[in-house]
Amino acid sequence: MAECDGRCYGRTPRGQHSALLKAGQLKKMESAILHRSLGKAYPTAVSGQGVYLITDNGQKILDGSSGAAVSSLGHGNTEVIEAVVTQARNLSFAHTSFFTSDPAEELARVIIDRSNGAFSKVTFLSSGSEAVETALKIARQHHIYNGEPERIHIIGRMHAYHGNTLGALAAGNNPPRRDAFSPLLSSAFHHVSRCFYDADGQGMSEGVYEDRLISEIESKIETLGPKTVAAMIVEPVGGATLGSVPPTRTYLPRLKDLCSRYGILLIFDEVMCGMGRVGSYHAWQQLGGVAPDLQTIGKGLGAGYQPLSAVLLAPKVVAAFEEGSKKSLKFTSGHTFQGHSMGCAGALAVHRILKRDQLISHVGEMGMLLESVLQKGLLSEINEYAVSMRGMGLFRTVDFGRMQVALGGPLAQEVADETFRRGAAVYTCSPAVDAILFAPPFIITAKEVAELSDIFVSALRAVTKRRKGSKL
Numbered sequence: 001m002a003e004c005d006g007r008c009y010g011r012t013p014r015g016q017h018s019a020l021l022k023a024g025q026l027k028k029m030e031s032a033i034l035h036r037s038l039g040k041a042y043p044t045a046v047s048g049q050g051v052y053l054i055t056d057n058g059q060k061i062l063d064g065s066s067g068a069a070v071s072s073l074g075h076g077n078t079e080v081i082e083a084v085v086t087q088a089r090n091l092s093f094a095h096t097s098f099f100t101s102d103p104a105e106e107l108a109r110v111i112i113d114r115s116n117g118a119f120s121k122v123t124f125l126s127s128g129s130e131a132v133e134t135a136l137k138i139a140r141q142h143h144i145y146n147g148e149p150e151r152i153h154i155i156g157r158m159h160a161y162h163g164n165t166l167g168a169l170a171a172g173n174n175p176p177r178r179d180a181f182s183p184l185l186s187s188a189f190h191h192v193s194r195c196f197y198d199a200d201g202q203g204m205s206e207g208v209y210e211d212r213l214i215s216e217i218e219s220k221i222e223t224l225g226p227k228t229v230a231a232m233i234v235e236p237v238g239g240a241t242l243g244s245v246p247p248t249r250t251y252l253p254r255l256k257d258l259c260s261r262y263g264i265l266l267i268f269d270e271v272m273c274g275m276g277r278v279g280s281y282h283a284w285q286q287l288g289g290v291a292p293d294l295q296t297i298g299k300g301l302g303a304g305y306q307p308l309s310a311v312l313l314a315p316k317v318v319a320a321f322e323e324g325s326k327k328s329l330k331f332t333s334g335h336t337f338q339g340h341s342m343g344c345a346g347a348l349a350v351h352r353i354l355k356r357d358q359l360i361s362h363v364g365e366m367g368m369l370l371e372s373v374l375q376k377g378l379l380s381e382i383n384e385y386a387v388s389m390r391g392m393g394l395f396r397t398v399d400f401g402r403m404q405v406a407l408g409g410p411l412a413q414e415v416a417d418e419t420f421r422r423g424a425a426v427y428t429c430s431p432a433v434d435a436i437l438f439a440p441p442f443i444i445t446a447k448e449v450a451e452l453s454d455i456f457v458s459a460l461r462a463v464t465k466r467r468k469g470s471k472l
Contacts (some may be wrong), residue, residue, distance in 0.1 A: 048075025051441050051448050053425070061420070064452045065427035065439045068240065069272050069395065072300040072359075073350055074441035080305045080349040087345035096339040103344035110351050111297075111312065114281050118291030119312040124339045128271035128298035129163030131309035132233070135294045136167055137333045139231035139265045142317050145324035148263070151230040152188050155220060155264075159194045159432050161241045162233060162269050162296075171233050174241045174430055190224065192217050194238070195247045198390065199433075210248045214258060221262055231265040231294075236283040237273035240427055243397030243435040244273075244390060246287070253288040265317065268292040271309065275300035276354060276442060279364035279393030286392075293317055303350045306343035359442040367393040370438060370449050374398060377457035394442065398456075399435040407467040410434040411460075418459035424452055 035042060044056040051074050053061045063071060073080060087103060094101060108122040125131050136154060143151035154171055156162070162172040169178050170185035178185070193216055194200070201209035221229050236252060238245035259266040273283045274297045280286040282295070294317060298309030321331060337343075354360060371389060378387050378398070386402040400411045412435055416428045419436075427437040440452060 050074045050076065051444050060423060062424040062448065062452055062455065063441060064419075064424045064456070065437060066300075066441050067304060068299065068427060069277055069437075069439040070299045070304040072276060072442045073303045073305075073353060074443045077303075077305070077353070079353060080303065080346050083349035084305060084342050084346040087342045091341050093337075094341065095336070097334070101339065101341040101344065103341050103348050104339045107344045107348045107351070110348065111310070115312065116285065116289075116291065118282075118314060119295070120315040121313040121318045123311050123313075124344060125309045125311070125335055126307045126337050126340065126343070127163070128269075128296065128309050129165040129168045130335055130338075131271060131296040131298055131311050132163045132168040132171060132269060133165055134333055134335075135233070135267050135269075135296050135311045136171065136231065138294060138311060138313065138317065138331070139267065141324070141329075141331060142265060142320045143230050145320045145327075145329055148227065150228055151263075153224045153229045154189050155217065155224075155229060155232040156189060156191050157194050157234055158191050159196075159238075159241050159430075160191075160233075160235055160269075161239055161430075162235075163271075172241075174432075176431055190220060192220050194242065194245075195234075195251050196238070196242060196245050197248050198245075198388070206248050210251055210254070213248075213251065214254050217255070218258060221258075221264070226262045229262065229264050231267050232259055233267040233269055235269045235273060236287055237278055237392060237395060239272040240437050241430045242433055243399060243429040243437050244392065244395040244439075245397075246278075246390070246392055250288060252284060253290040256290045256292065259293075265293040267294045267296070269296050271296050271298040273395060276360040276363055277393055277395050277439065278391075279360065279367060281360060283392075301350070302343055302347040305346040305350070306340070307337075308340070308343035308347050354442070363393045363442050366440075366442075366444055366446070366449055367391075367396065369446060370394065370396055370440070370453070373450055373453040374438075374456070377453050378460075391438075394438070394440055394444070396438045397429065397435050398438070399433055401434070404434050407464060411463060411467075412436050415456075415460050415463050418463055419456050422455045422459050424455040426456060 045053050046056050047054045051063055053063055053075060055061065066072060091101060104124055111122055112119050123134065125134060143149065156171045156173060158173045160172040161174040162168045166181065166184055169181055170189040173191045193213055195213055197206055197209050236247065256266050268284055270283055277300055284291055293314045295312040296309065297312065301310060302308035375389060388399045388401055389396060391397050404410050412428045416426050416436055419426050427439065429435040429437055
């Protein structure tokens with residue numbers, strides 16, 4: 001007989017636990033975990049295969065957002081799993097104060113080789129927040145090594161999200177996540193307007209709107225003092241705070257030019273939008289083609305098979321560190337699990353599969369299909385409301401816009417909950433927009449795209465019907 005699944009602490013055999021729960025013979029124990037929401041009952045995911053996750057009661061959920069744009073290869077990929085297991089057998093952990101490892105070295109070379117000569121060094125960490133913190137520290141120390149210790153200010157953007165640690169929260173400006181901790185956040189961080197032409201550029205051409213943004217940034221630099229600004233950090237394609245918002249056409253190249261003129265390092269946060277998610281290896285490769293000085297990656301880097309993130313360094317940043325080392329200056333940072341060999345081994349397998357199976361080009365094809373079927377479904381069901389779509393690749397957002405006004409308030413969370421009940425998981429954006437983000441695994445098929453769209457549209461139809469009924 002199979003064994004216990006752990007939640008009953010060994011008191012029932014595996015496989016009998018769910019059956020007993022259904023029969024009412026076993027009371028489910030209260031969770032000892034401090035969950036994200038204390039008022040929510042979470043189903044237990046017990047397995048996954050392809051684009052689907054399976055709960056302990058047998059419900060099959062189509063992973064329409066890859067968690068939070070993480071599971072780019074889907075679930076249960078045996079090739080990646082075997083790479084992790086093999087590495088665990090050979091070497092599970094060796095501290096990077098003493099050793100490097102073959103998987104970390106090889107993965108770094110793979111990333112550099114696919115980056116158009118933009119980067120010459122990589123450092124691996126565990127989470128996107130760690131990567132952002134490290135990028136900020138690298139930027140600060142770069143200027144110290146260059147003899148400019150007065151460069152202490154960091155410029156970010158409104159409604160950006162860069163992570164959940166204090167430095168990353170300070171760099172971003174996602175009010176619901178940030179507000180409770182604002183007294184703890186450094187005054188060295190400053191924010192300028194977001195780049196969201198569809199929402200903010202009414203009455204202006206795209207060029208005029210972009211001019212205003214660049215002028216605002218330059219004004220902020222001048223106000224702070226050009227010699228006091230260390231870095232600017234942006235998401236090339238906005239993440240879940242605003243919902244897959246691409247920049248205006250020449251915003252990123254102009255931003256790089258502006259920062260270069262003032263000696264400021266430009267950091268691209270591609271933790272969510274990078275690693276193939278928008279249809280190119282790095283998002284910036286199809287957004288003007290201008291690379292940053294530092295870049296953070298994560299989520300899709302290891303596709304969820306192991307926690308892994310990284311910071312990519314341009315040659316000029318590396319050169320400053322090399323000069324600093326000649327003066328006995330040392331990079332001051334470090335995390336216990338950075339460069340973890342098992343994480344790097346899993347990610348190396350992920351990258352081999354991405355290239356071999358041409359999955360990034362598949363992302364572009366399936367992204368266009370997802371947009372098409374969603375638009376068709378939305379127009380046929382709720383064409384009397386203002387619903388819009390935006391995004392790139394398999395990073396797409398449905399924004400309910402003025403629909404919430406007609407139906408009594410924000411819809412996104414209610415629609416996401418109804419979508420989950422009907423068999424698909426989609427990601428609710430922050431309260432800054434009333435929108436839902438789609439970011440399914442890269443391996444999704446046309447049939448599964450149609451299934452995801454059908455479930456979502458039927459859920460939205462049910463919610464609008466309820467809302468209309470409640471207003472009668």
